[in-house]
Amino acid sequence: xxxxxxxxxxxxxxxxxxxxxxxxxxxxxxxxxxxxxxxxxxxxxxxxxxxxxxxxxxxxxxxxxxxxxxxxxxxxxxxxxxxxxxxxxxxxxxxxxxxxxxxxxxxxxxxxxxxxxxxxxxxxxxxxxxxxxxxxxxxxxxxxxxxxxxxxxxxxxxxxxxxxxxxxxxxxxxxxxxxxxxxxxxxxxxxxxxxxxxxxxxxxxxxxxxxxxxxxxxxxxxxxxxxxxxxxxxxxxxxxxxxxxxxxxxxxxxxxxxxxxxxxxxxxxxxxxxxxxxxxxxxxxxxxxxxxxxxxxxxxxxxxxxxxxxxxxxxxxxxxxxxxxxxx
Amino acid sequence: xxxxxxxxxxxxxxxxxxxxxxxxxxxxxxxxxxxxxxxxxxxxxxxxxxxxxxxxxxxxxxxxxxxxxxxxxxxxxxxxxxxxxxxxxxxxxxxxxxxxxxxxxxxxxxxxxxxxxxxxxxxxxxxxxxxxxxxxxxxxxxxxxxxxxxxxxxxxxxxxxxxxxxxxxxxxxxxxxxxxxxxxxxxxxxxxxxxxxxxxxxxxxxxxxxxxxxxxxxxxxxxxxxxxxxxxxxxxxxxxxxxxxxxxxxxxxxxxxxxxxxxxxxxxxxxxxxxxx
Numbered sequence: 001x002x003x004x005x006x007x008x009x010x011x012x013x014x015x016x017x018x019x020x021x022x023x024x025x026x027x028x029x030x031x032x033x034x035x036x037x038x039x040x041x042x043x044x045x046x047x048x049x050x051x052x053x054x055x056x057x058x059x060x061x062x063x064x065x066x067x068x069x070x071x072x073x074x075x076x077x078x079x080x081x082x083x084x085x086x087x088x089x090x091x092x093x094x095x096x097x098x099x100x101x102x103x104x105x106x107x108x109x110x111x112x113x114x115x116x117x118x119x120x121x122x123x124x125x126x127x128x129x130x131x132x133x134x135x136x137x138x139x140x141x142x143x144x145x146x147x148x149x150x151x152x153x154x155x156x157x158x159x160x161x162x163x164x165x166x167x168x169x170x171x172x173x174x175x176x177x178x179x180x181x182x183x184x185x186x187x188x189x190x191x192x193x194x195x196x197x198x199x200x201x202x203x204x205x206x207x208x209x210x211x212x213x214x215x216x217x218x219x220x221x222x223x224x225x226x227x228x229x230x231x232x233x234x235x236x237x238x239x240x241x242x243x244x245x246x247x248x249x250x251x252x253x254x255x256x257x258x259x260x261x262x263x264x265x266x267x268x269x270x271x272x273x274x275x276x277x278x279x280x281x282x283x284x285x286x287x288x289x290x291x292x293x294x295x296x297x298x299x300x301x302x303x304x305x306x307x308x309x310x311x312x313x314x315x316x317x318x319x320x321x322x323x324x325x326x327x328x
Numbered sequence: 329x330x331x332x333x334x335x336x337x338x339x340x341x342x343x344x345x346x347x348x349x350x351x352x353x354x355x356x357x358x359x360x361x362x363x364x365x366x367x368x369x370x371x372x373x374x375x376x377x378x379x380x381x382x383x384x385x386x387x388x389x390x391x392x393x394x395x396x397x398x399x400x401x402x403x404x405x406x407x408x409x410x411x412x413x414x415x416x417x418x419x420x421x422x423x424x425x426x427x428x429x430x431x432x433x434x435x436x437x438x439x440x441x442x443x444x445x446x447x448x449x450x451x452x453x454x455x456x457x458x459x460x461x462x463x464x465x466x467x468x469x470x471x472x473x474x475x476x477x478x479x480x481x482x483x484x485x486x487x488x489x490x491x492x493x494x495x496x497x498x499x500x501x502x503x504x505x506x507x508x509x510x511x512x513x514x515x516x517x518x519x520x521x522x523x524x525x526x527x528x529x530x531x532x533x534x535x536x537x538x539x540x541x542x543x544x545x546x547x548x549x550x551x552x553x554x555x556x557x558x559x560x561x562x563x564x565x566x567x568x569x570x571x572x573x574x575x576x577x578x579x580x581x582x583x584x585x586x587x588x589x590x591x592x593x594x595x596x597x598x599x600x601x602x603x604x605x
Contacts, residue, residue, distance in 0.1 A: 018600055019599070066436050067436060067597070068432055068435065068436055068596075068597060068602065069597055069600055070597045070598050088438045089438075091436055091437060091438040092340075092438040093337075096436060098432070098433075102428070102429030102430075103429050103430055103432065103433050104430065105358070105361035105362070105428065105430060106361075106428065107360065107361055107366070108357070108360060108361045112357055112360070112361075115353075115357060116354060116357040116358060116361070117433075117437065119346075119349050119350050119353055119354040119357070119439075120350060120354065120434070120437040120438075120439040120444070121338075121340075121437060121438065121439070122340045122341045122343075122345075122346035122349075122438070122439070123338045123339070123340065123341070124338070124339045124340060124341050125341070125349070127338050127339045131338050164433075167338070168337060168338050168340070169337050169338040170337065171337065
């Protein structure tokens with residue numbers, strides 16, 4: 001039975017193990033622990049972010065919450081309903097949006113995709129037309145709804161995914177990397193759309209790789225790494241974890257892996273991350289405030305061409321890097 | 329505030345209304361989405377062209393070899409060509425959910441699974457029937473196929489039931505396609521297996537014993553036999569046993585198909601098999 005005042009989404013010590021095998025003749029069984037004891041609670045109307053690198057366990061966690069996977073152990077509840085025992089009831093109360101190109105019927109128009117899912121969610125026939133029109137307007141696909149999805153751009157597909165996830169006006173919405181691969185303008189529009197969901201009273205769980213997105217949208221964030229929640233709190237609270245650090249950004253043209261490894265070993269360095277930017281790599285090196293390490297850093301590049309070097313205050317992204325590298 | 333209270337939510341249909349809407353409206357929409365040969369440029373050569381030449385080929389081969397009469401080949405092939413839809417079409421309506429990456433979205437909906445499953449069979453049956461009717465028209469126009477006009481309603485009934493039965497078998501392959509990759513290989517195999525073993529062109533009693541045993545467990549076999557008897561003027565009552573057996577075989581495959589669909593759905597949650605492809 002639902003509990004008064006209980007969180008809308010609740011994960012308690014969720015674990016999920018995958019069994020895989022390798023080899024053709026001599027098959028070898030392997031066990032992979034994708035999620036290792038994840039716990040969090042999301043309150044009504046909250047926009048909660050789940051951040052983590054690829055393979056951290058974000059999608060597996062979301063799949064358990066939306067009933068597509070059974071946890072190996074632990075409990076998860078949505079609106080007080082158990083995701084294993086009350087799977088069908090949970091499904092009717094949630095919307096979910098996966099990022100990426102797939103998951104739509106390519107040969108159908110955007111409108112028919114929505115009509116089909118409206119039927120699957122049991123939306124009343126006379127309500128369907130109004131609701132679909134409203135959602136098409138909201139995601140900016142009005143006028144394009146009769147075109148086949150196979151001709152849609154990535155951004156249009158992603159917007160259609162969002163409309164599909166909201167057809168039955170669910171109180172809880174799960175968004176798994178909804179802006180992935182979408183161009184900057186489209187992604188900005190999508191973020192505005194996501195922000196508006198909590199204004200409508202919905203509770204949202206969002207996974208994303210983009211820190212600025214999480215910083216701008218989320219009320220609270222859980223950082224997940226290697227299948228475990230390594231930190232949880234408001235964006236401000238997470239940033240404060242690296243308040244005693246400074247970040248040196250170095251633009252390098254053609255840096256190799258050995259140089260990066262050497263950087264990690266420089267005394268005072270607590271974390272290093274690399275961002276590929278066309279011809280150059282942007283290195284972000286974290287160290288304690290006041291540590292004069294820039295000359296030592298610049299000495300590690302084996303003659304690679306160095307561009308701009310800037311020291312700055314840490315951001316949420318730096319806090320994230322520090323957390324997932326296990327140095328915070 | 330009670331956590332379990334859904335404060336939002338679009339008005340929902342009653343369970344019964346939703347069941348029938350998923351069955352009929354949903355079935356047609358999703359068939360258009362998943363049936364690969366729906367465009368006329370592909371439909372005509374595949375669903376009508378292939379059966380046309382199959383019927384012409386076997387009827388002329390029989391005439392040239394001096395075995396059997398034209399009616400034997402026309403009825404056998406005109407009924408068997410329904411499997412273009414009942415085998416391939418049925419496989420597509422389920423297995424393509426996985427190929428197109430829509431299976432996870434589908435399984436995360438609360439839709440009634442029986443409605444979702446059965447709704448896919450209706451357009452497959454209608455299409456199979458259309459192809460078979462086309463086969464009989466080809467026989468009448470090009471091969472001097474003839475039968476008493478009074479037998480047409482009974483023949484239509486038997487052909488419809490045979491298409492339904494064959495669709496049960498096709499849905500079983502489709503359900504396997506939810507879990508296994510390359511299931512269309514099995515569909516090809518099934519199509520030609522039926523051509524060989526169901527008495528389409530070779531009388532069952534001319535087949536080796538082991539093939540006869542398999543043929544008795546396949547759809548089409550009893551339906552084709554009943555259709556031939558009706559075309560030769562026998563009454564519906566005299567083929568009732570054959571019709572019952574055909575339906576029993578089809579229903580068995582149909583139930584097995586749904587059981588497999590539900591099993592693979594459940595196992596996908598347990599073993600994460602949706603993600604393996």
